[in-house]
Amino acid sequence: MTARWQLKRLGDIFEVARGGSPRPIEQFITDRPDGLNWIKIGDASASGKFIERTKEKIKREGLSKTRFVSPGDFLLTNSMSFGRPYIMATEGCIHDGWLVLKPRVKDAVHPDYFYHLLGSDAVYNQFAARAGGSTVKNLNSEIVASIEVRLPPVNDQRRIAATLDKADALRRKRKRAIELLDSLTQSIFLEMFGDPDTNPKRFQRGVIGDLLEDTQYGTSAKAGEAGAFPILRMGNVTNDGRIVVDDLKFIDLSDKEVEKYTVRKGDILFNRTNSVDLVGKSAVFGIEEPFAFAGYLVRARTKNSISPHYVAGYLNSRHGKATLRNMAKSIVGMANINAKEMASISILIPDADSQHRYTTALTSVGDQRMRLEKQLRHTNSLFSSLQSRAFSGQL
Structure with missing residues (x-):
């Protein structure tokens, strides 16, 4: 640990709290423009960093039964794929499937640095070791607040975050390429066989x-x-x-x-x-x-x-x-x-020849996907090593 880095609990750096839900939630969902954003797991993409908008809103009367979050707060999923961090880029309310981490002193926390730190193997392994549940792991505010991390000065946080952002961008490009291949299979099917309702190729x-x-x-x-x-x-x-x-x-x-x-x-x-x-x-x-x-x-x-x-x-x-x-x-x-x-x-x-051509095209896409997945695994391994060095003060 470098001389200027301090060992801190997350609870010393953030106020950690669990979300809540007004019930029955169906009675609080609204289309009114003055409704409060209702933040759900589906509002955050698997490869995303920020939560910028929501699909649903709740009535303001439900505010006392939930928890309000603001831009700059961190959210963590607390069950299933637990511990996945997101940065709030809007305001809204969270249900009990989320934990919120509100910086106690905003100037002491660089959001990009803590996004990487909270999503790192080092922190995840601490979450996994302490989370309850044999099949479905669950986090709570006490567990998260007790996790120990190394806190560098903000200038160091900013420098480390910039390095990790560049490496992470390469990982995201690899993931995006795989996502595009997955959507390509849908396009190939429609192009080769047409819309089943209209059956333009008269199969x-x-x-x-x-x-x-x-x-x-x-x-x-x-x-x-x-x-x-x-x-x-x-x-x-x-x-x-x-x-x-x-x-x-x-x-x-x-x-x-x-x-x-x-x-x-x-x-x-x-x-x-x-x-x-x-x-x-x-x-x-x-x-x-x-x-x-x-x-x-x-x-x-x-x-x-x-x-x-x-x-x-x-x-x-x-x-x-x-x-x-x-x-x-x-x-x-x-x-x-x-x-x-x-x-x-x-x-x-379809005729046998059309089916065969589809199988050949699908096999080609699958081969490309395997190559990209291999590249992504290598990139992930390098990124994990870079994170380990970064959070131990070796960058």
Whole structure:
């Protein structure tokens, strides 16, 4: 630690408090222009730094039941992806999914420096070690206030922040390139097959079941830290149609269960139960080794003449997602679409050559995405190293 840097608790630097919500919140939502901004997690993009506007407002009568925040305050998510920092660039009110950090002395806090510090591995690891909850971690104001950080003079904060901002800009460019590739898949589908409602290319119409050899629900057996087969759960299927093998559990299957509850390359996995916005997300399994799949997923195996990428591409298209939202049966916050209902969804049936060209285009995009992800992982590693040096006074 340099001589001028002080070891401080976050509670010494900020007033830390949790948000609150007037209830029932539906009675306080308003369209009136004099309403107060109602700040929700969705108002902050995953790659964003500032919260600049909100989609909703609440009536001023609800102010006593919530917490008001101002430009220059920091917000932290306090559950799920907890500890993610944002800088307020507007004013408004926060619910109890947020914590606010208000600088005690604004001149002692450079916002860009603390944005990087609060989002650093060093601080996150302290949050994770102290946060309660075995499955879903939760922060509270006491935990955040107790975290110890090194506080440099403001001039040093400003210099370090400028260096980290430049490095972070490169990371954001990489992330943005990946986001653009993800949106490209939607454009490719629409360009190659047209709007399913108007069917400008005059493809044959049918239902998804016409294209499938069979469907199968996943296993309901409990998975754990050990087992013969890694098991895919609904979190392993992304909303943009990819399989990710992060946070895997494992399971044992009997000889009779192996064929029934495993997926092979080219199978579609359909998420039958989730929130209304996520139910029906689908992806084609592309790994050579066998994986089991869990009960909230349906395995759909296409006929030999049909591209599974086309079927999954339709389910993940804007038209497909709108269809899924309209047909989902919602029960206690969760929506469900069973295998029979999925098979009944209307779909265009393009010729085999068109499906093949779509698969080829999708594979090319996937290859580009893998290259960009590799570059991003390298950039993230370099950035993490730079942060470590910065917050230990070595820059």
